[in-house]
Amino acid sequence: MVGSGFEGCFFPKHLDSESESAVEFDFLFRLPTPMAGESTERTLQYVPLNGRPNQMVLKLLDPLIILSEYIGLEDRASNVKDTVFLKKCEGGFYLKRKFMEAMEEKLKNSLGKVLVQKPGGMEMVSRSDTEAWGGLTASLKVSFSRPITECLDMLPLDPDTWSGDAMTNAQMLWVNLTNWTSPFWPARIFTVRLAIHCEWPKDARISWLQRNRLWPSETIVQMVVRSPCYLVPLWENPNKDQLLDNSHKDVMEFQLTFGMAEFLLFSETEPKERQCMVILKSLKEKYFFSSQILSSFVIKTAFFWYLESTSLPERQSLGRGELLERLLYNLIRFLNENNLPHFFLPRVNLLEDFDVVDINNTVKQLKGVKSNLLDCLQVEFFQIECSASLNEEFVNKVMCFV
Secondary structure: OEOHHHHOOOOOEEOOOOOOEEEEEEEEEEOOOOOEEOOOOOOEEEEEEOOEEEEEEEEEOOHHHHHOOOOOOOOHHHHHHOOOOEEEEOOEEEEEHHHHHHHHHHHHHHHHHHOOOOHHHOEEEEHHHOOOOOOOOOOEEEEEOOOOOOOOOOOOOOOOOOOHHHHHHHHHHHHHHHOOOOOOOOEEEEEEEEEEEEOOOHHHHHHHHHOOOOOOOHHHHHHHHHOOEEEEEOOOOOOHHHHOOHHHOOEOEEEEEOHHHHHHHHOOOOHHHHHHHHHHHHHHHHHOOOOOOOOHHHHHHHHHHHHHOOOHHHHHHOOHHHHHHHHHHHHHHHHHOOOOEOOOOOOOEOOOOOOHHHHHHHHHHHHHHHHOHHHHOOHHHHOOOOOOOOOHHHHHHHHHHO
């Protein structure tokens, strides 16, 4: 589990119907492949794309690795022979998009068998069923509209799907999570992305350890660099034609993610800092719902850079309102410069692929929110009921927050 669930940022997300809200949780489903690394001696070697150290393709030292008992694909020998899952290029074999699609199908079938009775109003949508999804898209979105405490009579697991222990653990995880309930947002949405466990790139690891910083502590710095990172399928890459030649057109591209490292960083933040993140994400959800530029990841990255460059006494001296304004100012500054460095791979500019006009329009909207902050912090952010006019109770709660 990664993202908002670990960060403590539980905030309402509007569903497509706009008639109700839900809490969303993000998961990485780690495939049982060998750990990938940049060494040429690795069974799975990741190769960065030109100029994109956070985007990779996967090269196989041994092309028969997909015959591994951990994968268990049907018709394995014929698939290897016909290169359904592997692309033979100069220098070796590379994982194809078909391989990750096959993994998606196995995940979908596994969860479908575990939850075949559709407890709790379960609805499952796969990426392939939704043409609009692209980029770092969830392979599955599973929503529950009510608790399933009364629906625990699951069907037996299919022994031929993954391994028994893994699926038993997965079943218990889903049962426990789907029983979580909230009086405000009873629906739960679980987004599941496939992931391959990998090592940190050597240059990134050295750079992280040598960086001058005011945050986090040295203990967390060491824990972060020892934490795993993951390769997640990049299903639609607008720059693919620039980064891959025709001989690699069927090769699956991956993006490097640091979900566990981000969780460790959030473990060393103050309560008011996490609360401000909730508000920033809520503002994004309400006023920048369709924005590709102002993503949760962009907000999180700007937040981390602010903490790293600000001393603890200065952070502690700020009230929540002042801190919120600082974070908004910091975010606007990055957008004005058209440069937001990735927190773990600073050579990567997260704004590089966006149109300058779109970025400038986002800046204008953000400045409007910052100038009218109290008007933008509407009632639903505080989870209380009050009349249309601002009564004394509501004003007192806002003042306590600020």
